[in-house]
Amino acid sequence: MAVMRYREALNAALREELARDESVMLMGEDIGVFNGAFKVTAGLLEEFGERRVRDTPISENTIVGMGVGAAMTGLRPVVELMTINFSLLAMDQIVNHAASIRYMFGGQVKVPLVVRMPQGAGHQLGPTHSHSWEALFLHVPGLLVATPTTAADAKGLLKSAIRDDNPVIFIEHEYLYGQRGEVPDEEDFTVRFGEAAIRREGSDVTIIGISRMALTAARAAKTLSEKHGIEAEVIDPRTLRPLDLDTIVASVRKTNRCVIVEEGWPHGGVGANLAALITEQAFDDLDAPIQRVTGADVPMPYSKPLEQLAFPHEPQVIDAVLATTTSRY
Amino acid sequence: MAEPAADSTSSAALPDPEVARDWLATMTLIRRFEERAGEMYAKAKVGGFLHLAIGEEATIVGSTRALREQDYLISTYRSHGHTLARGSDPNHVMAELFGRVDGLCRGRGGSMHMFDLKRRFMGGYGIVGGNLPIAAGFALASDYNGLDEATLCQFGDGASNQGTFGETMNLAALWSLPVVFMITNNQFGMGTALERHSAVTDLLRKGEGFGVPGMRCDGMDVQDTYEVTTEALRVAREERKPVLVEALTYRFRGHSMADPEEYRTKEQVDEWRKRDPIAIFGDRLVQDGVMTDEERETLDGEAVARIDDAVAFADASPHPSPNELYDDIYVLGDQVRGWYSVDERTSTPHRGEDEREMEENLPGHTEYERAMGAPDAGSKPTDAAQADDD
Numbered sequence: 001m002a003v004m005r006y007r008e009a010l011n012a013a014l015r016e017e018l019a020r021d022e023s024v025m026l027m028g029e030d031i032g033v034f035n036g037a038f039k040v041t042a043g044l045l046e047e048f049g050e051r052r053v054r055d056t057p058i059s060e061n062t063i064v065g066m067g068v069g070a071a072m073t074g075l076r077p078v079v080e081l082m083t084i085n086f087s088l089l090a091m092d093q094i095v096n097h098a099a100s101i102r103y104m105f106g107g108q109v110k111v112p113l114v115v116r117m118p119q120g121a122g123h124q125l126g127p128t129h130s131h132s133w134e135a136l137f138l139h140v141p142g143l144l145v146a147t148p149t150t151a152a153d154a155k156g157l158l159k160s161a162i163r164d165d166n167p168v169i170f171i172e173h174e175y176l177y178g179q180r181g182e183v184p185d186e187e188d189f190t191v192r193f194g195e196a197a198i199r200r201e202g203s204d205v206t207i208i209g210i211s212r213m214a215l216t217a218a219r220a221a222k223t224l225s226e227k228h229g230i231e232a233e234v235i236d237p238r239t240l241r242p243l244d245l246d247t248i249v250a251s252v253r254k255t256n257r258c259v260i261v262e263e264g265w266p267h268g269g270v271g272a273n274l275a276a277l278i279t280e281q282a283f284d285d286l287d288a289p290i291q292r293v294t295g296a297d298v299p300m301p302y303s304k305p306l307e308q309l310a311f312p313h314e315p316q317v318i319d320a321v322l323a324t325t326t327s328r329y
Numbered sequence: 330m331a332e333p334a335a336d337s338t339s340s341a342a343l344p345d346p347e348v349a350r351d352w353l354a355t356m357t358l359i360r361r362f363e364e365r366a367g368e369m370y371a372k373a374k375v376g377g378f379l380h381l382a383i384g385e386e387a388t389i390v391g392s393t394r395a396l397r398e399q400d401y402l403i404s405t406y407r408s409h410g411h412t413l414a415r416g417s418d419p420n421h422v423m424a425e426l427f428g429r430v431d432g433l434c435r436g437r438g439g440s441m442h443m444f445d446l447k448r449r450f451m452g453g454y455g456i457v458g459g460n461l462p463i464a465a466g467f468a469l470a471s472d473y474n475g476l477d478e479a480t481l482c483q484f485g486d487g488a489s490n491q492g493t494f495g496e497t498m499n500l501a502a503l504w505s506l507p508v509v510f511m512i513t514n515n516q517f518g519m520g521t522a523l524e525r526h527s528a529v530t531d532l533l534r535k536g537e538g539f540g541v542p543g544m545r546c547d548g549m550d551v552q553d554t555y556e557v558t559t560e561a562l563r564v565a566r567e568e569r570k571p572v573l574v575e576a577l578t579y580r581f582r583g584h585s586m587a588d589p590e591e592y593r594t595k596e597q598v599d600e601w602r603k604r605d606p607i608a609i610f611g612d613r614l615v616q617d618g619v620m621t622d623e624e625r626e627t628l629d630g631e632a633v634a635r636i637d638d639a640v641a642f643a644d645a646s647p648h649p650s651p652n653e654l655y656d657d658i659y660v661l662g663d664q665v666r667g668w669y670s671v672d673e674r675t676s677t678p679h680r681g682e683d684e685r686e687m688e689e690n691l692p693g694h695t696e697y698e699r700a701m702g703a704p705d706a707g708s709k710p711t712d713a714a715q716a717d718d719d
Contacts, residue, residue, distance in 0.1 A: 025473065051473065057503070062462040062496035069466015072451065073401070075473060077466075096456050097463065105444035105452060106434035107657030141658050141670060165660035194667020242667030277671070 001182040006148075009155035009183050010040045010116075010172065014078065017162045018048050021076060024162055025052045027063055028080030028116075037082045038118060038177050060089035064115055068098050068167075071113040076162055083129045084119040084171065098167040099142030110165045114158075118172040120212055120263060121311045127299035130307070132263035134210060135270050137169040138240045144168045144193060145240040149214040151181030153238055156191030164193065173212045194242035198251070202231035205257040205321050208248060209236055210270050213261040213293075213312060220317035228318075230325060240270060248274070249281045256287040257324040263311045266294040291320040341552060346619045352394065352551050353614060354628050356386035356607045359410040361632040362419055363582075365640060366409065366426055366440075370586050374644070375426045379440050380407040384581035387606030388513050390414050391546070391554025392481060392576070395562055401449050401467045401480040403460050406441035408453030411483065415450040417443070423639035429646035436649045437657075457518075458491025460484060461510070465497050468506035472569075479566045480508040481558070487518025489535050490527060501571035502540030509561045510541065511574045513548065519584045520592040536573035548576030549606045579604075651697055 004012070017024045030037055032045035032055040045053040056063045060081055067077035081087050087094065098111050121130040137145045144166050148154040154172070161168040183189070199209075199218050202225075209217030214236035221232035233251050237244060252258050258278060260271035271292035278290060296310040343349050363381040370379045382389060385407075393402060393414040404411040409422055417433060425432030426440050433443050441455040451467060454460040464482030471478040488494060489512060501508050518526045529535055533543030546557035554576055561572040579601040583590050590598075614620050620628070659669050 054504075057496070057499055059496035059500065062465070062493055062500055065459070065462020065493065065497075066466035066469055066500065069463035069468075070470040070473070071466070072463070073467050073470040075470045092456060092459055093462060097454075097459060101452070102660070103658050104434060104438045104442045105446075106432070106437050108434070108444055108446040110660050144659075165662065194669075239667065242669045244667045246667075 002185055003180050004151055004183055005177065006151045006154045006172075006179050006181065007038060007040050007177040009151040009181070010158055011042060011044070012183075013155045013158035013162075014041065014044060015047065017078075017159055018044065018052060021162075023074060024076045024078065025054070025070075026078050026080065027054045027056050027067060029056055029058055029063075029082055031055060031080050036080065038174065040116075040172075040177070041080065060086050061093050064090040064113075065093040065097065067113045067115070068093055068101065068111055071111045071167070072101065072109045076112050076114075078114040078116060078162060081115060081117040083125075083174075084117045084133050085128050085131055087115070087117050087133075090115070094137075094143070094167075094169070095140050099140050103142060111167045112165045113167045114161045114170055115168070116158075116170040116172060118174045118177070120173040120175050121295070121300055121307055122175050124302055124304055124307060125300075126302040130300040132211065132295060132311075134171055134240055134262070135264050135268055135273070137171070138270060138273065139268075142167065143241065145171065146193065146238065147171045147211040147240060148238065149173075149176065149209075149211060149236050151179065152183045152189075153191055153197070153236075155183050156189055157193070157238065159190045160193055163190070171211065175212050191238065193239045194244050195238065196244035196247040197236045197238055198247070199234040199236050200232065202233040202255065204230045204255055205232045205259060205324055206248070206251040206255045207232050207234050207317065207321065208258065208260045208274060209234060210240070210260075210262040210264075213263055216312060216314055217259075217261050217317055220314045220321065223314065224318060224321055228322070230321060232321060243277075245277055245281065249278060252278055252282050253285045256285055257321075258286070259291045259293065259317065259320045259324060261293040261312055261317055261320075263295045266292065266297055269294055288324040291324050293317050293320045341556065343613070343617055343619060344552070344555075349614055349619050350628070352390055352555075353607070353611055353625075354632065355390045355394075355414055356551060356610070357629055357632045358419070358635060359386045359389060359413055360607055361629075361636045362409060362413060362422070362639070365636045366423070367582070367586065369423075369426065369640065375440065376428060377439050377441070378406070379426070379586045380584065381582045381586075382407050382410045382580065384601065384605070385513060385515060385548070385578045386410060387551040387610070388511075388548035388554055388576040388578045391548075391551040392483070392511055392558040392574075395555050395558035396479075396481055399449070399476070399478045400562070401451050401464070401471075401478065402483070403451040403464045403467070403480065404443075404453050404483040405457070405460065405485060405488075406453055406455045407485075408443045409440065411453070412443045412445050412448070412450045415445060415448040417445045417448060417450065419635055419639040420642040423636075423643040424646045427643040427646065428648065429643055430649045430653075431642070431646035435653065458484065458488040458493040461488070461491075461493045461497040464508055464510070465501050465506055468501065468508035468571075469504065472504070472506055477566065478507070479562050481562065482508060482510050483513055484510070485518065486512055486514040486516065486523050486532060487521070487526060488512075489532055490518070494535070495539055498536050498539035498541045498571070498573070505569040506571055507565040507569060508571045509558065509565050509574060510536070510571065511558065511576060514575050514577050515580045516577075517580075517584070517592065520588070520590075522592065532575050533573060541571045541573045543573040543575065545575045545577070548578030549604045549609070551606060551610055581605075648700075
């Protein structure tokens with residue numbers, strides 16, 4: 001296994017798919033000459049040329065829309081949006097078009113498009129560059145949603161996303177770009193959509209962590225074991241659509257307790273959705289109400305201490321777990 | 330407000346008689362289709378919104394006849410005529426309006442969302458300006474693959490105010506894409522007149538600013554529209570340059586069926602009706618000896634009969650089965666795992682791959698039966714609801 005950074009794993013996935021399939025092409029703002037705002041596409045313009053790696057004007061809705069059209073007529077475009085906040089400018093093409101076209105046209109065409117974007121707080125980028133919006137895209141039938149946490153998943157899921165015939169919203173994380181991890185060396189390593197990863201096995205409580213929060217959950221689990229004698233099972237769903245609810249429900253049936261950790265907002269969030277699904281499926285197995293740990297219900301502040309307050313950290317996860325295991329339940 | 334031109338602007342000799350007859354027949358077919366669609370809407374056979382292209386037939390037929398088989402056509406929510414001109418079977422277009430399983434889109438799109446992949450009619454789109462980037466995407470794919478294809482993208486004067494207009498013009502010019510953008514300038518964005526919705530009313534100037542040169546045609550004249558579009562497509566295809574074509578036209582009917590037309594005068598409509606593209610072109614064919622009055626009447630009778638058949642076909646076509654509700658949301662490959670969709674119709678949520686196995690007598694089934702059986706199914710939108718539509 002090679003150790004590489006998350007961004008390098010993404011870069012390797014793009015490079016391998018560009019080399020493997022002539023119909024794969026990249027479009028995005030500053031992905032070429034500039035090598036990408038987060039250097040995910042570094043070197044790809046040089047290697048594959050301007051036909052296949054295209055710098056675009058700052059026109060998010062139109063870039064995504066061109067990706068939709070090109071996908072309908074035989075290409076497999078991968079569009080990079082510089083942050084998840086900018087995806088709102090492309091929401092018409094993502095929701096009204098990419099997600100709906102196959103259905104509303106009676107299945108006559110498919111839209112094999114990947115739209116990549118980073119999310120997440122922690123770099124003091126304030127309220128227009130820092131949000132976590134898995135829930136916005138999870139909401140939309142017709143889209144697939146991937147939220148890789150590790151370098152291996154970043155690579156394996158991106159390769160699967162490019163090969164999938166559905167429009168995929170591929171949500172990366174700014175904090176994770178620099179994180180290292182082991183990535184299998186095998187020639188054609190991919191990670192299937194709809195298969196959750198159990199990051200840590202445990203019998204006392206299930207902690208589901210979305211995107212970066214899977215790492216926060218794993219750290220909390222270690223502390224819970226060392227200081228509280230609580231063995232948490234940590235699950236990273238990896239993709240939210242399709243969702244591996246079977247793995248999640250099986251875990252909850254075993255532990256009888258569940259905490260969901262996400263960086264996004266609480267109302268209508270991923271945790272709200274998962275809590276509903278788990279309750280529908282496994283109400284009788286729950287010994288305590290499901291707890292959610294979410295980002296604060298505010299636009300993201302710039303101030304460093306305020307920003308740190310506005311997304312979940314290990315102590316909040318530990319508190320939530322302890323709340324599910326206190327004796328009153 | 331543009332004045333109707335006094336005479337047909339196309340002074341060129343008529344095309345081959347066979348071609349001329351085809352143009353007239355296709356324009357007539359569209360007219361008769363639209364008229365019957367309006368009647369069927371009044372009878373509640375057609376739901377939702379219905380936008381008719383009566384008056385715009387020359388723009389539709391002249392431009393689409395300039396396309397070759399391998400070229401792509403993409404349009405707006407006013408697209409019955411475009412798909413018919415491209416060769417779609419009127420039976421399936423009418424069945425789509427009826428929301429039936431034999432509709433072009435199996436009843437999922439309706440009037441605003443026609444699509445016929447086999448004829449490279451790449452869709453009617455309900456979002457004003459939403460189709461422009463997609464059109465550029467088709468042209469990008471053609472260019473990327475080195476294929477000798479061009480794309481014709483139709484939209485209205487109202488769409489020239491959308492952000493996608495400028496963004497797409499810029500990108501198409503920047504990347505030298507083989508696409509022709511055609512503004513069907515019917516002089517109103519829904520009920521707002523051109524001079525009230527656009528600071529620059531010379532619409533070609535809007536494209537020039539983004540590096541897309543313009544051409545203008547008389548959208549009431551099928552031959553002029555054909556000739557200008559042919560040249561525009563040649564430039565796109567051979568010179569690898571996008572072109573913006575403005576076709577000045579007029580819709581004789583309201584924006585949609587729920588339009589009281591308070592934004593224009595009857596006199597103005599009557600003035601434009603004098604330039605009815607079908608009447609004028611038909612007259613010319615008779616005058617020039619291409620056809621006799623009897624032949625012209627026969628041609629019209631054939632169109633009416635064709636649409637009668639289409640209505641009968643649509644009426645006989647079944648409603649989509651309840652089991653189709655979840656079809657075609659996703660392409661389910663052989664690696665299906667996990668939940669693609671949450672089906673709330675039963676107490677046991679379905680997995681994506683099980684969705685077809687819906688049983689009857691589920692909650693909601695009565696409503697389905699009611700909607701399927703009743704001829705007056707689906708309440709008509711109120712004027713207030715219609716006002717939200719653009």
